[in-house]
Amino acid sequence: NAGVTQTPKFQVLKTGQSMTLQCAQDMNHEYMSWYRQDPGMGLRLIHYSVGAGITDQGEVPNGYNVSRSTTEDFPLRLLSAAPSQTSVYFCASSPRTGLQPQHFGDGTRLSIL
Amino acid sequence: AQRVTQPEKLLSVFKGAPVELKCNYSYSGSPELFWYVQYSRQRLQLLLRHISRESIKGFTADLNKGETSFHLKKPFAQEEDSAMYYCALHSGTYKYIFGTGTRLKVLA
Numbered sequence A: 001n002a003g004v005t006q007t008p009k010f011q012v013l014k015t016g017q018s019m020t021l022q023c024a025q026d027m028n029h030e031y032m033s034w035y036r037q038d039p040g041m042g043l044r045l046i047h048y049s050v051g052a053g054i055t056d057q058g059e060v061p062n063g064y065n066v067s068r069s070t071t072e073d074f075p076l077r078l079l080s081a082a083p084s085q086t087s088v089y090f091c092a093s094s095p096r097t098g099l100q101p102q103h104f105g106d107g108t109r110l111s112i113l
Numbered sequence B: 001a002q003r004v005t006q007p008e009k010l011l012s013v014f015k016g017a018p019v020e021l022k023c024n025y026s027y028s029g030s031p032e033l034f035w036y037v038q039y040s041r042q043r044l045q046l047l048l049r050h051i052s053r054e055s056i057k058g059f060t061a062d063l064n065k066g067e068t069s070f071h072l073k074k075p076f077a078q079e080e081d082s083a084m085y086y087c088a089l090h091s092g093t094y095k096y097i098f099g100t101g102t103r104l105k106v107l108a
Helices: none
Strands: A004-007 A010-013 A019-025 A031-038 A042-051 A054-057 A064-066 A076-078 A087-094 A108-112 B003-005 B010-014 B019-021 B024-026 B032-038 B045-049 B072-074 B083-090 B096-098 B102-107
Touching: A004 A087, A010 A019, A019 A031, A019 A087, A019 A108, A042 A064, A042 B083, A042 B096, B003 B083, B003 B096, B010 B019, B019 B102
Parallel strands: A010 A108, B010 B102
Antiparallel strands: A004 A019, A019 A076, A031 A042, A031 A087, A042 A054, A064 A076, A087 A108, B003 B024, B019 B072, B032 B045, B032 B083, B083 B096, B083 B102
């Protein structure tokens, strides 16, 4: 099993460009989430989903959109990139039961110029 | 408000010395707490969770509801323990709240 796969691993964008970060998992997990990791701020939840067709906002949702059309995929969209969105983005998944640990992807390092 | 606090950004200890990474939480319900670790060039991965009451790689963590703490401890640090450690709270609404992380450096 590949686990959680994120693409791309690195990306540089110009301010105002749009982009989709891909996340796929092959463990049939219901719960998927996106975090951003910034120095001194730890991991902050952007959006999450508890199943196909269900998404909700996390702590820092502004500037990001998500959708969950299948159990496997949970893409994160930046509609108009801003320098403040320069960060490392992690996708994670887990079974729906809250006591289960999350499985993380390798991360996407995104720079907005 | 639900919050996880890791007061130390960086903790340096010598090999063989005891280690304690602090984690305090704020949560009104019954907390579910985890420690995650990120080694250099590796994915963030689960280290341990309080409900298991297990010891992983020599690390233990006890939930203290009175002090609202879940500190991570190891009696004798090893160089391979050098990593970034995150304490996380599952809030019961499918949201995980992470602390800001503590970088542990074990010196030879």
